[in-house]
Amino acid sequence: MKQSLKKYSLLVCLLSVAACDRTPNEVYVNRGDPERFIDHSSETVTLSLKPKNALTKLAEMVAEDRPSSAQLKCSFKSPRCTQAKEIFERNSVPIHLTAEQSNRVVLTYERVVARDCNPHFIDNMEGNRSFNHPSFGCAVSSNMLQMVSDKHQFTNPALLDYPDGEKMSQSYRAYLKNYTPRDNKSVDWSTDRK
Secondary structure, eight states: HHHHHHHHHHHHHHHHHHHTTTOOOTTTSSSSSGGGGEEEEEEEEEEEEOOOTHHHHHHHHHHHOOOEEEEEESSSHHHHHHHHHHHHHTTOOEEEEOSSOSSEEEEEEEEEEEEOOOSOOOEEETTTTTTTOTTTHHHHHHHHHHHHHHHHHSOOOOOOOOHHHHHHHHHHHHHHHOOOOOOOSSOTTTTSSS
16 A cells, blocks of 8 residues: 555656646747738948949949938939939839939849748657647638738838828718718617618
């Protein structure tokens, strides 16, 4: 009897120690967040405005792949600089002016892409527990990312800007125009049904 009592108490001690096993925090952190699957990179290209064909090359580059922003390192007294500014304004590229007068243009390209999921199952055993594998929920999150056409909304979201505010006020005005209030009498909705 004493022998079985020792075994029973040893088993209870082992089970209580195993129950105290803590789950590591990295198992739960950011498991299904779409932002985990975004890659953000930045690239700059510097062009000189001195060659004769520089403006045509610049116009072709901007038309083919619109940069996120441009830096003009020239004076507007130069006709090439004003023509470069017009090219950027035509293509809606934000322009930054610098005090440096080197007749150059620096184009900045920011790329935001959604990464593919790891399709392989990875066994995720921690201690005596089995958790979801690291890419669990990846397909749903990746599909959500693919539905957004402008991926910059994840890295640099646009807040409510002027066109959004104008559209909201137009909708509200249309609502007020079509709104016709009933009489001030109380209405019994239970008898009003037909």
